[in-house]
Amino acid sequence: MRLLLAPAVGVVAVFAAALAALLQYSVLEFIPGSLRTGGFTLANFRGVIAPRYLDHVWDTALLSAATTVLALVASYPIAYALARTPSHRIRSWLLVLTLAPFFTGAIVRTYAWMLVLGNTVVTWPVPMLFTERGVLVGLVHFSMPTMILLLAAAISHVDVFWRVTLPLSMPGVVAGSLIVFAWTFSAFPTPELLGGGKVKMIANVVKDLALDSFNWPGAAAFAMLALAVTLALLAGLGRLAAGRAP
Amino acid sequence: MILRLAVVALLAFMTLPTVVVIAVSFNPTAILSFPPAGLSLRWYANALTYPQFQRAAVNSLVVTAGAVLLALPIGTAAALALERGRLRAPGAWATVLLSPLVVPGVAAGLGFLIVAASLGLLQSRAVLVAAHVALVLPFVVRSVWVSVTNLDPALERAAASLGATPARVFVRVTLPLLRPGLFAALLFAVVVSVNEFVVSLFISTRVNEILPVAMFTYVVNYTDPTIAALSTLFIVATFLVMWLVDRVVDLSAVFLHHR
């Protein structure tokens, strides 16, 4: 019976091998104009804090924080309704409308925001497309389904009186926030298309370095940063969950 | 009342882009105007006849079929082992199997790119299939696991005591009982694989790119509403799939798992 686990572990091992290759490249020297690499170096990680890249790291942190807060505020009412509505039909509808964007795919969703934020449908008083504002709107929209589901799961555990709901739904708030922050920190298609090359988050820098400049070691260092932040936040989440367990 | 208004407004925000995409897909001209000056199906024709989309559709079909056909048996086996394998730490193993979910796409994508390049496999679909198997596996394991938990071992014992071989018990009793979980796993795996973009972008070339990557390239290079037409087709297909899933398994049971 235990052997049945082996193929799945094999698949995860392949995945882990890819991450190991990433880790290895992040400490190898980049030779411009070549895919070969030099010896061991920490220069790639110094690149991460070089002034021309630090802006992108900072932007990433700011956008992730703003996305988390706004997604939380925007998701709470829907999650509350989802958890509390007595009608099975309304719950089904809410769930379908919440989940639909979750399953429509990143490109379709982001393209849709390009249409809305461009000056096609309405002429915006301030530029939206290819600005941080526009990227933020896209990111919030992208995060809402996850946030709603996590909040709804927490809220539906709590008893009726709504004044105690908010404090008692805190686990959902914390979990949702950590996951959305971590997720946004490595967002790619939204800033790539809605940022129009002007707003670059860490994942966009990874893509530029890897696919446009072929600086794989430099890209690997940035990707490691995104991976580290994600794992750190999720480890924090795990510890919170463990600490609360009865 | 205020809550109700807020919910309606926020749901409108969530569905607004979808509505706009569908409206724009019927726009008759290349430069968009809203509301559209008329109705036209020319972008649907363009989307369906564009050679790179046709090639990408074939690639998507092969990659998704390959990934799902591999992930389904592997994930089902893993789910059975997790529930019945008397593992020392089933929770830890489950975490390992679900872990590809939390790795940022660019990290996984770049890792696979480096591996693919060193194996000389950049033009083939093999690496794409491998990556997709890892990415859909968590969904398969989770969906099937729910069904395995609800499985009554007494039924299998009964079949065995009546003389059925273990293989026969598995095919005639276990698998049919797992059907809802398997079906949900299949649909989730297909939806996730068909829409996977970030990892695939890194390991795709002109020859093996899948549909989302081809769509991304098109969006970057063209401004006409062809992608709106293709997106509309995607959206309609997604709703059909969701409706199907909802027929078979209660969505709120899968996502709000306390019920």
Added chain:
Amino acid sequence: MLARLIALVIVTLLASAAVAHAQGPLVVSTWGGNWKDTVERVVGKAFTAKTGVPVEFEVGGTIDRLAKARVTKGSPLVDVTLTTTHVGRLYISDGLFAPLDMGKLPNAKQIAREAIRSEHHVGTWAYVYTIVYRPDLVKDEITRWADLWKPGLKGKIALPDFDPSHIITIAALMEGGNELSWVKGQERLRQLKPNIAAFFSTDAQSQDLMKTGQAPVQVMLSVNAYHLQEQGIGVRVVQPRDFPGIVGIDTMAVMAGSKKSDLAHQFIDLALSKDIQTELVKSLRAGPTNTGATVPAPLRGQPGIFLTASEWKERGYIMNDEARAKTLPAWREWFTATIVKK
């Protein structure tokens, strides 16, 4: 049963990968969008009809295609590369282009002298960067580069932010310098800032700014301006009287190490032929490099369409390829820091 199914899937995957490798089309590297579509439709189709060899396209931006060529040096993924004449210089200095065998390019004899850019790359069409504006939104007629500095155009102009070489060169020319002594024009360019409403990174953005009237005056590609006119946006393309527009020439070259060198030459020769050039001009609204090509009547005499030796000489400013290629990074850095930043 299950094992057989898995084996079948694996075999199918491997087989389909092998088939893709065996066919061996001619691979052409070019920009995406309309550029690729036009080259594919006009040159690619004719080439396949003539030789029976299919053509495939590797698309991307100017610089990322250069980076890709660098890392695949010696065993290139593509056979023919289309790029701007100045970036072509960078390919040449890195040894990425093979020398052209002029004996295999009989049509090159009909090409304007200015379009034979080097022994490695040859121009396939030309255009200018010039002033384009909407007469319905701008009161005074614009006829000269100097007009851009007029106070009446305050907050009306948009410029590309990815390539400032044109406006930098114009500012230098106005101050008696040229692209080699570009520092002379720095102060003048700074004075243009109040008139600049926006910068654009893509054709779509530029289109949008023009359409909505947010920036009714732009320095843009003549080719894109004619496209706007065709879409029903009434813009005027200026043939500036004080200094000519800045010429752009897009070139083709054979990649060093290509295993299909003969076919690559055939492809380029076909693109330079009179008939194909006539077609290219019609769909791109660019100027032909083959002096025998026919240009549709409405395009004749328009900016960016050079038909005679004297037009090539007088109606456009051709920058020094090498200087442009090598200084562009410095230009971009200065432009971003001084002009784009608030």
